Amino acid sequence: MKFRTVMLAGVMVALLIAASPGPAMAQSVDSTFAGLEAYERGEFATAAAIWTEEAEAGDVDAAYSVGVLHALGQGIPRNDVEAARWFRFAADKGHADALNNLGNYYFEGRGVARDEVEAVRLFRLAADQGRADARHNLGFAYASGRGVARDDAEAVRWFRLAAAQGHLDSQMNLATFLTAGRGAAPDDVEAAHWLQRAAEQGDAAAEYRLGLYYLEGRGVTRDAVEGARWLRLAADGGHVGAQYTLGVMTLEGFGTGPDAAGAARWFRAAAIHGDARAQFNLGLMYVRGLGVEDDPVRALMWMRLADSFLSETANQDAAETRDIVAAAMTADQITRAEEMAGRCRTSGFQDCD
Template sequence: MLLSLTLAAGTAQAQPAADADEAVARAASTIEQGYYGDALQQLASPGLRDVAEAQALLGDLYLRGLGVPQNFGTAMDYYRRAAGLGSAAGQNALGRAYAEGQAIPRDAQRAFEYLTEAAMSGVPGYQSDLARALETGVGGEPRPDEAASWYQRAAEQGDLDAMTSLGVLYLEGRGVERDADRAIELFAQASEAGDARAQNNLGLIYVRGEDVERDYDLAFELFSVAAEQGQREALTNLSVMYASGFGVDVDEAQSVRLLEQARRARGLTLSTLLEQVGFPYDARLAEQDWSMPLSPANEQAARGGDPVALYLTALRYLNGAGVRQDIPVGVERMQRAADLGMGTAQFMLGLMYAHGRNLPQDYGHAYVWTSRAALAAVPGAAEVRDALAAEMGAAQLRQAQQRVAASLDRAQ
C-alpha cells in the first residue's frame, strides 16, 4: 500500500541529532538496496521532518518516482524545505531544476544562487554542477573562466567528471590559456581512474597526433575501454577504427555493430526508447504459440476477469493471432487488465498511447500508464516514463502526475 505524504505544518518532536543521522543513513542504505517503500516509511517519520537530509532524500524519491508516483511539484517542495534547513543536496537539486526548467520554470538567477550555495559546501559533485552551468551559460553568456575555477576545485578533490571537463577547457583554450600538456595530464589521470569520457578524449588526441606523436594502437585501446562502458562517442570512434583498419584489422561487420550500439547509446530519447522496447515480459506468462487458435479456456478466464488471460487475449485480438482481429476488443481487454493492476498490461497500454498504435497518440495517457507500470517495477517502464516527461510541457506534465495520483487513489 502506498504511503500518502503531505507537507502540512505540524508539531512533531525532533529526534536527537545522533539518532536522526543514523535514521537518515539507514534510509539512504535502504534506497541503495532498492527497497524504496521501506525507505519512504523511514523518512516519513515525524521526528525527521526538520532533518535537512531526510527532506532531500524524500525529494529524490518523488523526483525519480521511486516507491511513489513521480511528482515534480512534491519533489520541489521537499527540496525547498531541505534547502531552507541548510541541505546542500537540496540546494543543488533546486539549482539544477531551475537551470533545466523541467520540474519548475527555468530561472537562471535562482539556479546560480542555489548551485553556488551548494558548491560552497565543498562537495566536489556540486562544484562540478555549478561549473557546468557556468560553462554552458544557463540563461546567458557562458562563463568558462569561472567554470574552470570551480572545475579545478572539484578536480583537486578527485572528481573525475571535473578533471575531464577541465581538461577540455585546457585543450580548447576556453576560460584558460591553451595547455595541451595540462589537458593530457588531466585526461590521463581521469582515464586511469576509469572515466570513459576521459578515455575517449585521450584516444582522440592520439589519433589526431597534433599535440603528441600519433599512436593508433594506444587510441584503439583507449576507445575500447571507454566503449565497454557504453560511451557513445567511443563506440563511434571505435567503429571508425575497425572500418579504416587504424590500430586493428579491418572488420566491417564489427564496425556496423558498434555504430548500432552508438545509436542505441544515444538513447534516452523517447523515439529511441520506443524502438528498443519490445514485448513486455511477465513471469506469469507461459510461452505462447501465437499461430494456434485462441484457447477456449483462456477466453473463458478472460471473460471471468483473470488479468493474465485478459492480457493474453488482448494481444491476440489486437494482432489477429489465432483469432479474427478485433482492435476494440483488444483495447478493452488490455484496459481491464491494466485497471486490475497488472503491471505488464499497464506498460503495454502506455506504449500503445506513446506509439499511437491502436489508440490515439497521447503522451499524457502514456505517462499515466507507464508511471503505474514503473511503480509495479516493470522493467523499462521508468525509462519510458522519464522520456515521456522530457517531451511534455510543464502544465501537461503536472496534469498527468495529478491523474496518476487520482488513479492510484481509485485503485486502493
C-alpha cells in the same frame, strides 16, 4: 556540453548545449539507519514511510531523502513539486546536496518556475561547502551564460575545482576548454591529463578522445599502440567513433597487427549503430572478400544503408563504387540487397543478416 542531473544511482541528461558534459544533482540519500537499510534492500515504500515521518518531525537529512524519492518516484509517486518542497526545506537548513538539487530544479523549471539566477545562487551556496556537483554546475552556468554573465575564465576555475575532486564531467569540460583555449591559454598537455583522469574512470568518450590524442601526439608522446589500447576500451564500451576508427586501424595494421576479420567486426559494430562510414567500408569488405566472404548482395545492402555518406559531394568516388558493384549484379541480387537494406533499417539495425 550537456546538463546533467544526478539523484541516487543514475544520471539523467536534461539538455545538450555543446559537445562535452555539463551540470549535475547529488546522488546520495541521508537519514536514519532504518530508512537507509530499507532503501538498500529495495523496500522503497518502507523507506519513504520512515523518512516522511522523520521529515515531518523536522529531520533535515530525511527531508532531503524524501525529496530524492519524490524526484525518482521510488516508493511514492513521482512529484517534482513535492520534491522541490522537501529540497527547499533541507536547503533552508544548509543541506549542501539539497541546495544543489533545488538549484537544478530552478535551472530546469522542474516543480518550480524556472529561475536561473536563483539556481546559480543555490549552486554557489552548495559549492562553498565543497560539493563537486555544485562546483561543476557553477562552471556550466558561467560557460553557458545562464543565470550569470558568461565568463569562460570563471567556468574553467570552477571546472578545475570539481575536476580535482574527481568529477568526470568537469574533467571532460576542462579538457575541452583547454584544448580550445577557452577561459585559459591553450594547453594540450593539461587537457590530456584531464582526459586521462576521466578515461581512468571508464568513460568511453574520454577513452576515445584520449586515444585520438595518442594517435596525434597531442599533449602526449605520439604512440599508436597506446592510442589503439584506449580506443579499444572505448569501442568495447560501445563508442561508435572508436569502433569505426579501430576498424580502419586494424585493417591497415596501424597500432595493432593487420587483421581483416577483426576490422570487419569493428566496422559491423559501428555499422549497426548507424555509422554510414562503417556501413560503406563493410560493404567494400564484402566486395573484396576481406575478412568476410565475397558477397555482392551484402556488399550492396551495406552500401545502400550508407546513402547519407554517399550523398555527400565529397564522396562521389564512393557513390561510383557502389554503382559499379550494382552494375555487376543481376536484377534479382539487387532486389534482395534492397530488401535486406530496408529490413535492416526498419528494424533499427537489429535484423541485418
